[in-house]
Amino acid sequence: MLYRKILLVALLVLLGAPALADTRTDARRYFTRGMQLISDGRYREGIEALRKAYEIRPHANVLYNVGRAQAALGELGPALESFRSYLESDPPDAESIRTVIADLETRQRLRALVDEGMAAIRAGRHARGISLLEAAYTERPHPNLLFNMARALDDAGEWEAALEKYRTYKSARPADGALVDPKIAALEARLSAKPKPIEPVAPRPNPKEALRPNFDDEAKRLAAKVLELVEAKMSAIRPPAPTVVAPVAATSSAGESLEVGPVRDEAGYEEVVVTASRRAQSPLDAPNAVTLLTDEDIRLSGARSIPDLLRRVPGMDVMQMSASDWNVSVRGFNRRLANKTLVLVDGRTVYQDFLGAMLWNGLSISLSDIDRIEVVRGPGSAIYGAYAYTGIVNIITKRPEELAGTRVLAGIGSHNSLEVEGQHAARMGKVSVRASGGYVRGDKYALEFDPARVDYTTNVDDPALSLSRARLDVTAEYSVAEGARLFLGGGINDGFQELYGVSAIRNQAATGLSSNLRLGYEGEAFSILTFWDRGRFESTPQFYRTGLDDLGSEVRADLLSVEPVLRPSFELLGRHQLVVGAEYRHKRIDWDYLDGPHRENFFALFAQDAWSVSEKWSILASGRLDAHPLIGLLGSPRAAFIYKLTKGQALRLSAGSAFRQPTQAESYLDLSASSPIAGVAVTLVGKEDLEPERIVTVEAGYLAQTDVGEVEAVVYGNRVADLITRTPLIPTPIGLGFDPTVGAYVGAQSFYQNDARVFLALGGEISATVYPVDGLDLGASYALQYIFDEETKLRFTDSPMHKATLWGQFRSALGIDAGFSVHVVSDQEWIEPQFDSDEPSGFRSDPLPIPASLVVMGRVGYRVPGDRVELSVSGTNLTDFGASRHREHPFGNPLEARVLGSVALRL
Incomplete structure (x- = not known):
């Protein structure tokens, strides 16, 4: 009876273990499912299915498609890892992939720059944040950066500069352009309602007072300096004002195409025959x-x-x-x-x-x-x-x-x-x-x-x-x-x-x-x-x-x-x-x-x-x-x-x-x-x-x-x-x-x-x-x-x-x-x-x-x-x-x- 029990246990273990018979068939099933999910916009589910296909039967084109989907999600680090692994297979398009990798590395660096700038703005350090966003925009212009700089300038009270950025953003014809119009109108109204300073008539100089120090002006300057220091200290401990931020840039936009290249529908899994007609066909x-x-x-x-x-x-x-x-x-x-x-x-x-x-x-x-x-x-x-x-x-x-x-x-x-x-x-x-x-x-x-x-x-x-x-x-x-x-x-x-x-x-x-x-x-x-x-x-x-x-x-x-x-x-x-x-x-x-x-x-x-x-x-x-x-x-x-x-x-x-x-x-x-x-x-x-x-x-x-x-x-x-x-x-x-x-x-x-x-x-x-x-x-x-x-x-x-x-x-x-x-x-x-x-x-x-x-x-x-x-x-x-x-x-x-x-x- 003992040998029967051993045989039964072995059989149950074998039947219970996942089977991986014709790996091409199994990999094709997961690959097809993954590509369809990505086509439907369900990137993460699609990536998991492609990874399963690659695990069953590795093929370089699967790595390419995974990297492409990760890049579309804005996941630049994983995308770089996938494309570098693809490059290790020494594919015929290696030069174009090296260009893609260089582009993704640039985007990754700019992403870090933008993230640092946005963090500074949220902390109330508007000048620092705006300068970082401006540096990113100078290297690779993108309308979303203009929007974020405009919002930060508005929060900092730089209304004229904010208005200029909003208008430039609007000229790029973004999808949310209509939502920016109220902001532009509000800034224009605020600037037009601001009283213009009256220039005083300069009095005739009194020779007797020419050498007297202007203690009033000096006091004002000192007061302004103290207020600025106090404001800086207070901004570090109080919560920042809520800020509505558009997508930071293409580097963090899941819906933006990064021009990586076309989808690779062929990964060695599909049944393709060449003999019947002397050319590849299903x-x-x-x-x-x-x-x-x-x-x-x-x-x-x-x-x-x-x-x-x-x-x-x-x-x-x-x-x-x-x-x-x-x-x-x-x-x-x-x-x-x-x-x-x-x-x-x-x-x-x-x-x-x-x-x-x-x-x-x-x-x-x-x-x-x-x-x-x-x-x-x-x-x-x-x-x-x-x-x-x-x-x-x-x-x-x-x-x-x-x-x-x-x-x-x-x-x-x-x-x-x-x-x-x-x-x-x-x-x-x-x-x-x-x-x-x-x-x-x-x-x-x-x-x-x-x-x-x-x-x-x-x-x-x-x-x-x-x-x-x-x-x-x-x-x-x-x-x-x-x-x-x-x-x-x-x-x-x-x-x-x-x-x-x-x-x-x-x-x-x-x-x-x-x-x-x-x-x-x-x-x-x-x-x-x-x-x-x-x-x-x-x-x-x-x-x-x-x-x-x-x-x-x-x-x-x-x-x-x-x-x-x-x-x-x-x-x-x-x-x-x-x-x-x-x-x-x-x-x-x-x-x-x-x-x-x-x-x-x-x-x-x-x-x-x-x-x-x-x-x-x-x-x-x-x-x-x-x-x-x-x-x-x-x-x-x-x-x-x-x-x-x-x-x-x-x-x-x-x-x-x-x-x-x-x-x-x-x-x-x-x-x-x-x-x-x-x-x-x-x-x-x-x-x-x-x-x-x-x-x-x-x-x-x-x-x-x-x-x-x-x-x-x-x-x-x-x-x-x-x-x-x-x-x-x-x-x-x-x-x-x-x-x-x-x-x-x-x-x-x-x-x-x-x-x-x-x-x-x-x-x-x-x-x-x-x-x-x-x-x-x-x-x-x-x-x-x-x-x-x-x-x-x-x-x-x-x-x-x-x-x-x-x-x-x-x-x-x-x-x-x-x-x-x-x-x-x-x-x-x-x-x-x-x-x-x-x-x-x-x-x-x-x-x-x-x-x-x-x-x-x-x-x-x-x-x-x-x-x-x-x-x-x-x-x-x-x-x-x-x-x-x-x-x-x-x-x-x-x-x-x-x-x-x-x-x-x-x-």
Whole structure:
């Protein structure tokens, strides 16, 4: 019973502690509330809300807005403190902020001068007080100072001087000018009623009295002196006469604008996406459904790879083949070497261009380098061209200022898992630098063959190893102006991983180096990105039949890309925000599996107009023209209509088309591969006259965003044609001959071709996220997709019909973090070639069923007070033990639970 009580107490403590889950969401809620309160004139309440936002997730612009509100209140000391803290972030507007600080310091000094002067007046020392106010007025004239000096002069009996000050004050046309008129009239009447002294006629001088002292005049002077001294003493002990004082000056006026600068509405808390339209916009304005995964989502999810994290996206198909190989697609049509989803890092393509496939462990960045991932669910060829066929995944990394300092992480887990990484970022004036490096390794989920078998040979030193890679990425930036920067960066990734090939080619051992060099300029109105991707790999089947060729190969691939983009805006019957750009790509490939080395040049032009017809209506039209060296010109149009029901609700209707061009492997492949059947080989052949895959899409969506959560519902229809597929392994006559490259007779061939079938994919997605208390986030989604042959009406069974996800995460103020996600995928049936010695050709293509599956991930962490040390335990495939292990592809490994413990230090 004791352990139950302890557990109950711990649970109550956790639930009772304030939660701080997705800090961006919580901070956004307080920031929005604070800015609205300030806009309504409720400055103090607004400042407190902004401070809460800053406490949850610091951002320099919050300090700026706090300082601005404090200055508007006349709280100059706190305002100076806030602006000085803002300046410590080395913002791009540092010079203008230094001017603001200098102005506030001057106002603070003048405030002290005015306060001292008013205190002297209240104490009856009118001459001293008036001289201080006069000094302040001389340095910085303000009508309120005139009013206070006039009142003091009036109290001191200096009526003529008081009248002059009141008249000067009135000439400034103050708001209370009418109230000053009675004072002016009273002084004028008092001065006109004052009797004018009669000048006596000077008597004739009497010589006899000329030398007599004037004792009467001397007595009067002495009496006046005594009276003045007595008056001074009495004024020090009697209460001063009540004085009506106007606001002292701008330095003490809460309602006066200090010309500090415009409000900063952006503080890094709002959901902003850049991928859907190639410019920053709210998801409510995007032409496609967009899912945003933040750095907090990444950290708390328990996922140790980007594909596992993408399982949370509605409609996303994630297929794990091994501990190091994943395939990802949006809304169906996933495959080995999946090639229908465009993957970017900071807008730069990172898939292996010669395959069109993504090596997720080949990136030069890690999960902790990522600021957010934007997933566009739907075709995007209208502005991105080939491979943005069913969707786009854009991985956006953190800027150096967001990673200021040094962070190191080390983790160790089951199945010899190891992760080590380090980050460092610094800013020196206008130059900032970010460097990140790491190493990761892990064993396989299962061995395809027993290494002790004599009829099979392995090409790897450690048959149990699945992944062993090291990486390094460095970026330098130079701030040209606010919102504009030059950047130069590069990255490398070197090591070993598994890769599942196509057709009869199964698990490959891929070893080698991928690197990139990137250079560009990014501004609001113009950007240009130039990059070079270089790949040098060696691959071979991990197991092959003893005595046959091992099909080892070398890959030398290069890609050079230049892409300038203009983003002008203008007004014409509403606001138009244009995106106009061009792209040039040069590809070079030299791979043993192809018919020879090849060089290709690609060109493209694209344009888009986002027309805000009114506050509620907007229309987006875009189009792209690509020139392919084998196919010719390819066009991709898109249009979207968006209606804002309210500020946080939008309806969207969009339509367009997209394409996927043939990869170099599909065009130029010429490979003879050995099979498990002794003496029999298969030949895989490409085709240069392939048509591009085409898709026409229509989508309708609804999105609502509030401070307590968001809801999204989407329905869509896709018409898919000309899919590039491989023919089944076709038996060939023995007369085709003996192939000396593999030491066997060619028993079957498979060709790339355009599938004559047309498929219709109809589907819907619904998702909801709620924030029931500060920090606690809960989410759920469900996706339905039915794909069928347009002619036969038969269902396409390779893609699951149902996908559902449930997730939650929080951060406790006690330092305890937690997150979990549950993903359910319905059953599938795959058609894949299989070796069969009983078949005349040695192969068959029967349906291979994959049962429904469940994937569970989670994480528990503890942040040591001070947030410099964090301990965590994360796990993936947590329900996959023993006989309950599942596969996600017929040829993939049965997945297994893995747990990783890690410690992270911030230095």
